[in-house]
Amino acid sequence: MAEATANELTHLGGVSSQELLERYATSLMGVFGAPQRVLVRGAGCHVWDADGKQYLDLLGGIAVNALGHAHPFVNSVISSQLSTLGHVSNFFTSPTQIALAEKLLEIVKAPAGSKVFFANSGTEANEAAFKLARRHSHGQRPKLVALQGAFHGRTMGALALTSKEAYRAPFEPLPGGVEHIPFDDIEALRAAVDSKTAAVFLEPIQGEAGVRPLSVEYLREARKITSEAGALLILDEVQTGIGRTGAWLASAAAEIVPDAITLAKGLGGGFPIGALITFGEATSSLLSAGQHGTTFGGNPVATAAALATLHAIEHQRILANVLAVGEYLRSALAKLDFVTEVRGQGLLIGFDLDADVAPAAVQAALNAGFILNAPGPKTIRLAPPLILTIEQAQSFIDALPAIISTAKDAK
Numbered sequence: 001m002a003e004a005t006a007n008e009l010t011h012l013g014g015v016s017s018q019e020l021l022e023r024y025a026t027s028l029m030g031v032f033g034a035p036q037r038v039l040v041r042g043a044g045c046h047v048w049d050a051d052g053k054q055y056l057d058l059l060g061g062i063a064v065n066a067l068g069h070a071h072p073f074v075n076s077v078i079s080s081q082l083s084t085l086g087h088v089s090n091f092f093t094s095p096t097q098i099a100l101a102e103k104l105l106e107i108v109k110a111p112a113g114s115k116v117f118f119a120n121s122g123t124e125a126n127e128a129a130f131k132l133a134r135r136h137s138h139g140q141r142p143k144l145v146a147l148q149g150a151f152h153g154r155t156m157g158a159l160a161l162t163s164k165e166a167y168r169a170p171f172e173p174l175p176g177g178v179e180h181i182p183f184d185d186i187e188a189l190r191a192a193v194d195s196k197t198a199a200v201f202l203e204p205i206q207g208e209a210g211v212r213p214l215s216v217e218y219l220r221e222a223r224k225i226t227s228e229a230g231a232l233l234i235l236d237e238v239q240t241g242i243g244r245t246g247a248w249l250a251s252a253a254a255e256i257v258p259d260a261i262t263l264a265k266g267l268g269g270g271f272p273i274g275a276l277i278t279f280g281e282a283t284s285s286l287l288s289a290g291q292h293g294t295t296f297g298g299n300p301v302a303t304a305a306a307l308a309t310l311h312a313i314e315h316q317r318i319l320a321n322v323l324a325v326g327e328y329l330r331s332a333l334a335k336l337d338f339v340t341e342v343r344g345q346g347l348l349i350g351f352d353l354d355a356d357v358a359p360a361a362v363q364a365a366l367n368a369g370f371i372l373n374a375p376g377p378k379t380i381r382l383a384p385p386l387i388l389t390i391e392q393a394q395s396f397i398d399a400l401p402a403i404i405s406t407a408k409d410a411k
């Protein structure tokens, strides 16, 4: 057998989208439905499909590609780490793992005694947080509180915290004790949290529910209520963290110190990595040797990718760009007559249409060369690379009226 070159193995050059999609249908599990396109290449805020068509990526791999695609600095750091040391077990550590933990503790302004646990995804970071909450309860606090509309992941613990019935029902029984209370309702939170509550899990902005921000007042009250009851406050910043909202954490505006936060998505700039950060000595000591683990978590390449991503965000004025382009997009969207509401912060944006055509709009946008997402029948979500320019944002605003009228015609 002739040996394949690296390009032959990975690029599948010359194979059409149609052929690849047929092969997908026969070989991959259908949990995601049919893929919308086969993407073969990316650069900056653009990607190309197997037929050579170009798209402006306004979803960024669902809030993952913080620095866009094929970022030269991130690529060079990953390549150099990979060609030096690719993986070690957690019987060992590596310089990038330690440096990333230190950097994360610095950017989230964690108090002394705070610690980091590395996982590989958002759901795994939340599993670790769930176990932290169980340890805190010492058998005396069986209750956990999460919000209606919450999305925390698909593994069993994270799924128990997730509220959507369609995701939960096929997999019951889920780990018990989770109560879902109304969104942004301080009185409901006060009523739900007591001496039997181990933890409250909150997303500062619910991304999957259509980009719904919790108020600063709610976050502050949540801190007070949980502290008074002796319960942990755990913030899921998997989607909102790492600059997505124009700050390292979306919860920064509330100026509270939680007991833990979870991160993933943008952290690795496209490379899989998740993290649980515990705040302060008391919380950090809840999980001790042997109580949790993962083979891949904190591996040298993933932590190098994250270090490079954080470095580029910090040194290339990315947070300022997020604030400026986010503001520009939100105010331009608000002026469109078919847009009824615009929500979000920085470059995590949700907007509602005046008709239930969001899924059709996603299709029409693809045909017009834009990648969007529809978390609800009339809601569009944007979570583009944090390097999106004003000109790229404007090209989308210019194209949107035609996209929406095509979607309405298709209905």
Ligand SMILES: Cc1ncc(COP(=O)(O)O)c(C=O)c1O
Pocket (backbone or CB within 6 Å): 062, 121, 122, 123, 124, 126, 151, 152, 153, 154, 203, 207, 208, 236, 237, 238, 239, 240, 264, 265
């Ligand atoms: C807030 C939040 N938490 C957790 C997750 C799960 O992350 P992952 O898909 O990496 O497991 C997601 C994913 O969308 C999310 O948005």
